[in-house]
Amino acid sequence: MAHYQHRGAVPPKRHTQHRDPEGNLYYEELMGEEGFSSDSSLLYHRNIPSAIADARVWDLGDFATTPNHPLVPRHLTLHDLFTDEAAEGGLQAGVDVVTGRRLVLGNADVRLCYVVADTPSPYYRNGIGDECVYLERGGARVETVFGSFVVGEGDYMIIPRATTHRWVPLVEGDPGYVEPLRAYCIEANSHLGPPKRYLSRFGQLLEHAPYCERDLRLPEGPLLAEHVGADADQPTDVYIKHRGTGEHASGGMVGTIHTYPFHPFDVVGWDGCLYPYVLNIADFEPITGRVHQPPPVHQVWEGTNFVVCNFVPRKVDYHPLSIPVPYYHSNVDSDEIMFYVAGDYEARKGSGIGLGSISVHPGGHAHGPQPGATEASIGVEYFDETAVMVDTFRPLELGEAGAAVDDGEYARSWVRGLAGGRPRQDPPGQDEVFSTS
DSSP, X not given: OOOOEEEEOOOSSTTSOOBOTTSOBOEEEEEESTTTTXXXXXXXXXXXXXXXXXXXXXOOOOOOEXXXXXXXXXXXXXXXXXXXXXXXXXXXXXXXXXXXXXXXXXXXXXXXXEEEEOSOOOEEEESXXXXXXXXXXXXXXXXXXXXXXXXXXXXXXEEOTTOOEEEEEOOTTSTTOXXXXXEEEEXXXXXXXXXXXXBOTTSOBOTTXXXXXXXXXXXXXXXXXXXXXXXXXXXXXXXXXXXXXXXXXBTTEEEEEEEESSOSOOEEEEEESOOOEEEEGGGOOOOOOSSOOOGGGGEEEEETTEEEEEEOSEEOOOSTTOOOSOOOEEOTTOEEEEEEEEEOOGGGTTTTOOTTEEEEEOTTOEEOOOTTHHXXXXXXXXXXXXXXXXXXXXXXXXXXXXXHTBOXXXXXXXXXXXXXXXXXXXXXXXXXXXXXX
């Protein structure tokens, strides 16, 4: 977004000589989007950023997908991933945010991944698209070539394509540690940022936008080049995710590890309008009305062929005859993926959905409140709920993690509910119809 920033040492004029105290030239790198026609930043390196000493394959793991067929709504229980009953705390150890993430859902435009991490990640850049990482729980320090961030519960971190960075989770014993880091990773195959309708033609967030530049947290100084010290000249691996096919591809992606003859955090200064930033979900100001408002009022980000919305605690509809929960709706152009992260989601009561759940409501299926939720919501004035929703305009398929934690029951939840005050029974012979196999 066009919100100019300046960090460290840069020359008065771009593309001119910039030297260290000994007279050596720094190396200028333009990091820009859309072929020099969109936002960019200029970074000044101590070393030649193109210099790689070695390259080898990075096995990304299983990013293949399975179609949602037969077409049914699904409930995925993400908190059943990364469990290990034999481990202390009941979670797998030695997992990092980059190599440990598992694919829940994906298509040609976006991948939704989940990870519970306790280990520093390798240095990493995504060469396919921007990433939006939502921190469900826990905290971390995120180190980037632009500077560092301290992130915690409720933070969205937007990381532009090709930004070298690494994640260092807070662990037990660290100041500020509360619980393990749980991250919901939205990997775009495009750029991602505020919806265009929130922006002026020059890129400023407008008055009707539910957040503004004051709410954004930017890279914190000083630049890490000042602290690398003895590691500055040590060979360092950087893991790169990029497009590709063939023997090592999974889900249209391949991985490469570049070994640089120096530490990648060698930037002494940068300026421009392209950089990572953070928005906390608590700084999103909800838009409400007399009657139920449609999902676009909850939008926070957009990418190519998908949008990200969030539902936050808020006062609800104040028409005297209002029904606060959503009406039944058919998203004829999109799949709707809701990740429930906090509070008590009124519309899904009785469905089995709880914290850490994902609901999958595919295009072609009319969905809405569970039986009884509409009646129970009448007269309610406030919803205490936090959820992150991704709507895609091409069908999503199940990743290996999504298939592993599909409860297989959610599609029956509307039939199981109350109708006319009497319990409904499952239709006979339906035990296998919702299988993903």
